[in-house]
Amino acid sequence: MGLRIFKGLETDNAYLELKTSLANNESVIIVGDCEVEYYGRASSTLTRGERVVMIKQDGSILVHRPEGYEPVNWQPPGCLFKVDSLNGLLKIVATRLSPHEVLTISFHKVYVMVCGRLYDKGIFSMHASEDEMKEAIRLNPSLIEEGLRILTSEKDLGEAGYADFVGEDSKGNFVVIEIKREVAGEEEVLQLARYVNEAKQRVNRPVRGVLVAPSLRRRGQVLLEQLKLEFKALTPESCKRFLKKVPRLSLLEFME
Amino acid sequence: MGLRIFKGLETDNAYLELKTSLANNESVIIVGDCEVEYYGRASSTLTRGERVVMIKQDGSILVHRPEGYEPVNWQPPGCLFKVDSLNGLLKIVATRLSPHEVLTISFHKVYVMVCGRLYDKGIFSMHASEDEMKEAIRLNPSLIEEGLRILTSEKDLGEAGYADFVGEDSKGNFVVIEIKREVAGEEEVLQLARYVNEAKQRVNRPVRGVLVAPSLRRRGQVLLEQLKLEFKALTPESCKRFLKKVPRLSLLEFME
DNA sequence: GCCTAGGTCCCGTGT
């Protein structure tokens, strides 16, 4: 690791180092006293204060205040950087082309600057998402109801969108299934209703619609009853527990 | 500024410094080689790689890979930290109480560590959001239609939620107005429909519903027609241009 | 480019 670390740099020296770093596509962290302006979909100003600015190798940039999860200002990956040194200020202009947005950071003081390429080939894997619920249901449709058979996943229903699953119940009814990892509401019921209506026009037999989620909000319950749809409570945790018990294909194999 | 900066610390020394920093409620930035685990609403693992970890004064923590706008793992403000040094590893455990979630970061190597309190009393101000559209419309309802009068803003419509505005047109009809800063869709039409239905039960005269947004998606258009609601195209930019021309009260004065 | 759908979304606000 060849990180270059600078303490208490004058802004004009910081400018030179930063220019080199950006030319070499390095990551840069700057801690210092700055002000920030943004113009684009919205616009904002932030007066002077001490912050952490992170520039990443993919052309993203974040301005972090000493509190809060979110960056106060930022630019997503792929933006263009221009740096300048004038009147004792280190100026960083990060421009995004589409939509056209400009972020300008002006450092009055640079306390610390860390420059260097970071090597990260680590593998990130996530679990207990909607995908895991889908896999569990595919392997064991009786998690939703006894006798259910899954026919297709991610069924294209044209204008209506994509149903998570379509299947068939023990009585031969067509079943459209929409799965949510979290508590569902009106929006999710409406989504299912679209799929069911579309399916009714395509299938020459009774069509049921089942919303699968950990729970359903009051408004969603009202709409669900009006539209004569059904709800089945199921949590990602219970799906995960089920998957643990079953020797199974990997998610990747499932996807192909 | 009294930032403490450490290069190439052994993990056990990093542990001691980090413990002191957290006890003093300082911000900490660590650049190093680490692995990460998360368990909570979902769960994830991330194998070894070089990353930037930021701990903030409000108890939030972010793990940033060298690419991407978003942190790969994180914990929002208010979490509890526990640090440990064992087997040559610096271990940081950040726990959130509700929902119960645990983030564990294990550093194999610490390249740089920066510790210190940051002072940021800067003032952040945002413009051209939905609020600015509302203010422009309030000052000049004819941006929506000639002869419109605004009666109240944020009218409480009980179960149905809050309409952005209610007003009265030149023919004495009651008008419910929903404003969106961005392209609107089905969801926004549905929201307006709720407000209109609620208003109809409360007002003893014809009720119109107008959705105001830069544009309306196809699906939204269909639903809008079905529900006999109306759409008026208006962009935040045009509202901003209007506001610039008018000497006006501040947003704060408007809010009271 | 637009549109759809999801997220450990986060965040404020109100009940």
Added chain:
DNA sequence: ACACGGGGCCTAGGC
């Protein structure tokens, strides 16, 4: 605590 609405949301996938 839950629910609802908003965000410069961001991100990924399809067309």
